[in-house]
Amino acid sequence: MQSRVENLGIRIQSFNRLTFPVVLNQVETTRLDKYFRVKIIESPQQLKKFIKESERGLLLYSFMTPQLPQILKEISWINHHRKPSLKTLAGGPHTGGDPESSLKLGFDYAFCGAAEMGFGSVVQNYLEGKLPKVPAIFRTAEIDQLDRSLPISHLLPISPPLEITRGCYWNCKFCQTSCQKAKHRSLDSVRMYYQELKRRGHHLRVSFICPSAFEYGAADARKLNLTVVNELLEYCKTNGTSHLEFGIFPSEARPNTFSDEFVALINQYCSNRKICIGGQTGSNRLLKLIRRGHTAEQIEMACEISVRHRLRPYVDMIFGFPDENSQDRRETLQLIRKLATVYRARIHLHYFLPLAGTELAQLRPRVLDYKTIDTLNKFERDGLCTGWWKKGWQLSNELLEIQDYLKDQTVTYQNVQLAS
Numbered sequence: 355m356q357s358r359v360e361n362l363g364i365r366i367q368s369f370n371r372l373t374f375p376v377v378l379n380q381v382e383t384t385r386l387d388k389y390f391r392v393k394i395i396e397s398p399q400q401l402k403k404f405i406k407e408s409e410r411g412l413l414l415y416s417f418m419t420p421q422l423p424q425i426l427k428e429i430s431w432i433n434h435h436r437k438p439s440l441k442t443l444a445g446g447p448h449t450g451g452d453p454e455s456s457l458k459l460g461f462d463y464a465f466c467g468a469a470e471m472g473f474g475s476v477v478q479n480y481l482e483g484k485l486p487k488v489p490a491i492f493r494t495a496e497i498d499q500l501d502r503s504l505p506i507s508h509l510l511p512i513s514p515p516l517e518i519t520r521g522c523y524w525n526c527k528f529c530q531t532s533c534q535k536a537k538h539r540s541l542d543s544v545r546m547y548y549q550e551l552k553r554r555g556h557h558l559r560v561s562f563i564c565p566s567a568f569e570y571g572a573a574d575a576r577k578l579n580l581t582v583v584n585e586l587l588e589y590c591k592t593n594g595t596s597h598l599e600f601g602i603f604p605s606e607a608r609p610n611t612f613s614d615e616f617v618a619l620i621n622q623y624c625s626n627r628k629i630c631i632g633g634q635t636g637s638n639r640l641l642k643l644i645r646r647g648h649t650a651e652q653i654e655m656a657c658e659i660s661v662r663h664r665l666r667p668y669v670d671m672i673f674g675f676p677d678e679n680s681q682d683r684r685e686t687l688q689l690i691r692k693l694a695t696v697y698r699a700r701i702h703l704h705y706f707l708p709l710a711g712t713e714l715a716q717l718r719p720r721v722l723d724y725k726t727i728d729t730l731n732k733f734e735r736d737g738l739c740t741g742w743w744k745k746g747w748q749l750s751n752e753l754l755e756i757q758d759y760l761k762d763q764t765v766t767y768q769n770v771q772l773a774s
């Protein structure tokens with residue numbers, strides 16, 4: 355192993371702040387951090403400084419497909435200004451879903467799989483001068499036990515929400531999380547992290563990362579575990595957390611998992627007065643087609659239960675699915691109106707984004723007709739829904755342009771299977 359200390363740049367952006375403590379934890383537990391001068395890069399100015407000052411080293415990125423426009427600009431700039439011995443590595447959900455596209459964007463290396471299972475060996479190979487001299491895709495396994503993963507790093511001492519479930523039992527066609535089977539963190543591991551939060555004085559406000567809140571600890575999608583969710587929330591509340599959140603971002607709930615017993619737990623232990631429900635569309639035909647595994651009636655039922663427990667429902671809906679037809683739109687608009695007027699639900703409206711690695715990644719969104727646009731604008735004016743779908747539409751078009759651009763690019767690369 356070399357004795358020289360290398361630069362390790364971590365490009366932190368608002369969307370990946372929660373990721374890097376886990377990645378750095380791997381570098382620290384393998385005791386490789388002593389070989390690096392870690393630079394946290396949070397602004398374009400810091401990025402410029404890092405690029406200017408780094409003769410060599412590694413620069414890490416982690417991003418999702420919606421961030422591609424920003425990432426493309428940055429990596430293009432970096433490649434015009436960096437020294438050849440400074441290497442760039444991309445990870446995160448987009449790269450996991452389509453690693454070749456990350457190389458086409460201009461990264462030297464793409465990392466697929468769980469950081470906990472292989473990132474240490476990439477770093478080790480870098481230090482030993484064994485990384486490929488050509489672009490490469492590193493592949494490793496998905497995580498076997500979530501307890502192996504902890505967002506604790508002395509190099510980046512922030513306290514992100516604790517990931518209690520990774521992956522998902524469901525297989526929605528549009529979602530990047532669906533690619534992995536659900537794995538839950540044990541309560542012992544939660545307690546251990548909680549004690550670390552307490553040691554840092556960061557335990558007063560606690561939340562969790564979980565793709566389907568009420569499925570935490572469930573043996574499968576049909577066997578929900580009320581006891582374990584109760585223990586999770588009770589432990590935090592009785593150990594000093596004054597602001598506990600569950601059932602809102604980043605731990606939303608699926609409509610089919612709602613029951614009085616689960617929602618009552620939020621009332622009993624948590625501070626949030628709202629609950630986020632993944633509805634996606636009001637059309638049963640479309641719900642089936644995108645494999646959501648619930649019905650429009652269950653979305654309404656989830657709102658009804660929430661209101662019964664004095665929690666305001668916030669429902670996510672998406673327009674522009676590739677197979678959406680005018681009848682689907684009518685049904686979604688009807689449901690939005692009903693949820694907003696009967697249950698005072700707040701509807702978060704999104705526009706379909708083709709996410710890398712999903713079944714719908716190569717399909718084009720449906721363009722909205724004027725009548726639907728008119729109705730959505732009226733809903734927004736009346737406070738029934740947000741207008742975020744307009745930004746989503748714009749972003750969707752940008753992603754399609756980038757997709758088309760990348761299709762024309764070619765890249766030769768090496769595949770490297772990492773031992774986990």
Ligand code: SF4
Pocket residue numbers: 522523524525526529530531532565566608632
């Ligand atoms: S339930 Fe949610 S997290 Fe799971 S696959 Fe569907 S959209 Fe993704």
